[in-house]
Amino acid sequence: MRVFVTRRIPEEFLEPLRAHAEVEVWPEADVPPPPDVLRTKAMDAEGLITLLTERVDRSLLASAPKLRVVANLAVGYNNVDVAAACERGVVVTYTPDVLTEATADLVLLLVLGAARRVREAIALVEENRWRGWAPFDGLGVDLAGKTLGIWGMGRIGAAVARRARSFGMDIVYHNRRPREDPTVRELGARYVSFPELLALSDVLVVLVPYAPELRHRIGAEEIRAMKSGAILIVASRGGIVDEAAVAEALATGHLFAAGFDVYEVEPLPEDSPLRRAPRVLLLPHIGSATEETRAAMARLAVDNVVRVLRGLPPQTPVPECADLAGKS
Incomplete structure (x- = not known):
């Protein structure tokens, strides 16, 4: 054989x-x-x-x-x-299963890194542009008391929710149908419709598996339906989120920040609009690494x-x- x-x-x-x-x-x-x-x-x-x-x-x-x-x-x-x-x-x-915990850790890294503008902070030091502590430079946003939305509450989604609860976040989620198992109930996670998920989330994490009908399911219209100042995290499969629409929303300030570990085309093309977008944290598909x-x-x-x-x-x-x- x-x-x-x-x-x-x-x-x-x-x-x-x-x-x-x-x-x-x-x-x-x-x-x-x-x-x-x-x-x-x-x-x-x-x-x-x-x-x-x-x-x-x-x-x-x-x-x-x-x-x-x-x-x-x-x-x-x-x-x-x-x-x-x-x-x-x-x-x-x-x-x-075997990659659940590692991937959930990476999602939280993206959430924290986007919320605290880590990419910009690292560049400031590496490029020798840091001139010392200043009270209102490089401000991020708190996570405590904010709402984390999870699109795709599977194994990884539940592991992300557990971690987010320790940061004092409220959890809402959307699947094709609500999960009735004790794991989700113990997290206090609340099932909402997809439009509600967009409207309620201060941080929205995309963990749904890819399917052709989901290509660009989150596009310009859906991003406009999100809160002004929200954070978008993409960590399941590329293509579900319209990357050009995210870049535009970051440029206008409608999205506070975004974090990506997966992309529609991998490796990320040199001319990708995400490369030029502000306040975006880009990782090279290392969720389980x-x-x-x-x-x-x-x-x-x-x-x-x-x-x-x-x-x-x-x-x-x-x-x-x-x-x-x-x-x-």
Whole structure:
């Protein structure tokens, strides 16, 4: 059996897989294989370990007759045509849960960094423009007593809410439907409609998974519906928020600040309007980037592949593949 891994990961995590299959690893750590290379490698593979940068579409799946499992090393999986995979009997897995706490920490970093204008403060020191303490320079905003809005109250959203409560923030959220589990009730989080979420949030955090119908769901009109002086944080998937509209709202002062860890196009293009916007904190998609979390993600992705190749159900199939995974 053959497995192709689309990005270089430490060998220690691949050892369990090498006992069951011939493993080929794309040699680059930060550059994905070109689509034609991925297609060629998939043709003879029983398994793929992929990242969000690799598009596993219907055409690729049709050219890979031996393929049994696609293990996405991420909590998201919109890069995989799951419906097409299920039709062909290919199990799709992902790596939820293990990155929840690290990602929630990063979201709070974005909230704090945006609220306290950290990007500008760092530049002031690094560029030797700091002339000493001044009582009304570089002022940020308090979080205590403010309302945090969460669009996408899943595992990560609940972890963010727990952290925000310790800062004295009130929590509102919007999902497709309210969550009735004790976790959310204990947080005192209140379910609101999407328009209410926009209107009530002093800080709005976008954590909803990407879907094509959500592209630019937060655009100029939605930003105008937000409070003047609100903060917008984007930490789930790029494309849900219209980045040009955010840049414009920052330039006019309607938004106090914004923070991004994900973008519609990655890496962020040199001509992105966000690069020229004031009071915006830009990070390079590092939500899960801790040693412990990335190791746990790699182990889980590899274990999922090993289990499918051995005819066992994987630990974490994507929900759409749950029935199929149970028959592995």
